[in-house]
Amino acid sequence: MSSDQKIENVIIIGSGPAGLTSAIYTARANLEPLMIEGEESGGQLMLTTEVENFPGFEHGITGPDLVGVMRKQAERFGTRFITKNVTKVDFSQRPFKVWIGDKLHLTQSVIISTGASAKYLGLPSEKQYANRGVSACATCDGAFFRNQEIGVIGGGDTAMEEAQFLTRFASKVYVIHRRDSFRASKIMVDRVLKNPKIEVLWNTEVIEVLGDGKGMTGAKLRSTADGAVRDLPITGMFLAIGHKPNTDLFKDVLDMNETGYLITQPNSTYTNVPGVFAAGDVQDHVYRQAITAAGTGCMAAIDCERWLEEQAAH
Numbered sequence: 001m002s003s004d005q006k007i008e009n010v011i012i013i014g015s016g017p018a019g020l021t022s023a024i025y026t027a028r029a030n031l032e033p034l035m036i037e038g039e040e041s042g043g044q045l046m047l048t049t050e051v052e053n054f055p056g057f058e059h060g061i062t063g064p065d066l067v068g069v070m071r072k073q074a075e076r077f078g079t080r081f082i083t084k085n086v087t088k089v090d091f092s093q094r095p096f097k098v099w100i101g102d103k104l105h106l107t108q109s110v111i112i113s114t115g116a117s118a119k120y121l122g123l124p125s126e127k128q129y130a131n132r133g134v135s136a137c138a139t140c141d142g143a144f145f146r147n148q149e150i151g152v153i154g155g156g157d158t159a160m161e162e163a164q165f166l167t168r169f170a171s172k173v174y175v176i177h178r179r180d181s182f183r184a185s186k187i188m189v190d191r192v193l194k195n196p197k198i199e200v201l202w203n204t205e206v207i208e209v210l211g212d213g214k215g216m217t218g219a220k221l222r223s224t225a226d227g228a229v230r231d232l233p234i235t236g237m238f239l240a241i242g243h244k245p246n247t248d249l250f251k252d253v254l255d256m257n258e259t260g261y262l263i264t265q266p267n268s269t270y271t272n273v274p275g276v277f278a279a280g281d282v283q284d285h286v287y288r289q290a291i292t293a294a295g296t297g298c299m300a301a302i303d304c305e306r307w308l309e310e311q312a313a314h
Helices: 017-028 043-047 063-076 124-128 138-145 157-166 186-194 290-313
Strands: 007-013 034-036 080-082 088-090 096-100 103-112 116-118 149-153 172-176 198-201 204-211 216-223 229-232 236-239 243-245 276-278
Touching: 007 017, 007 096, 007 290, 017 034, 017 043, 017 063, 017 103, 017 290, 034 103, 043 063, 043 116, 103 290, 124 204, 138 157, 138 236, 149 157, 157 172, 157 186, 172 204, 186 198, 216 236, 276 290
Parallel strands: 007 034, 007 103, 034 080, 103 276, 149 172, 149 236, 172 198
Antiparallel strands: 088 096, 096 103, 116 243, 204 216, 216 229
């Protein structure tokens, strides 16, 4: 390593609303952030069509447009972008090391905003009808399914919550679960079983999403008990089988919970490594909204800026 290699003030890994908000704040604090935004930049917002609940956009905005606006704002204040994936990190000493392939970047601090990905069933037809009937976010897309019959896949609390929420819009909600009992808490299960608009299909899995090329028209179901196959005419299908935080890079480096979410200190974005901060869905498995991700991105930038000031003072 040559001694003249530049040491960044802050590298931001990931480019959804959390990363972009932290970029806006750190850039305005003259920290000249370098954002390594990843090959699939923009995060989960890139998979949503209309975002109607982000304050400031009274008529709604598409996910990609919202990301685009935030990115321009970050760029305006001097954020630099590399549209590649980080392949390795070393946080054992400062300056921290961040690699993209064999190219090494050095930095005094890191903000991690790599987000999470919804788990899908892995069917080709499911990809084909993504955003055209298939969704992984009831709060994002529920309102587009007024007076339609739809399905929710899953058996945990999230599936119960989403099924309940969707009854505000849909005329009927099928909860499709491959086992004969739910993992969800008893109170949530009771609410679902009592709701006249919800029907539970036990021991059932979706093996194909049916459609006419434009949108979803149904789902092919298979019984996990006897293997019988049938078609169910639904125009929407919501996946509630969990999210996976994008934290493989940080295994054995940063503290995470049993599902892989980064653990931050209460009311802050500090991880267990001083100088490394985490914001957005990578550390939030509760709210998972663009607005809360943006909020923690602001927190991470302020935490980072103050931490850097303290280091400089010593």
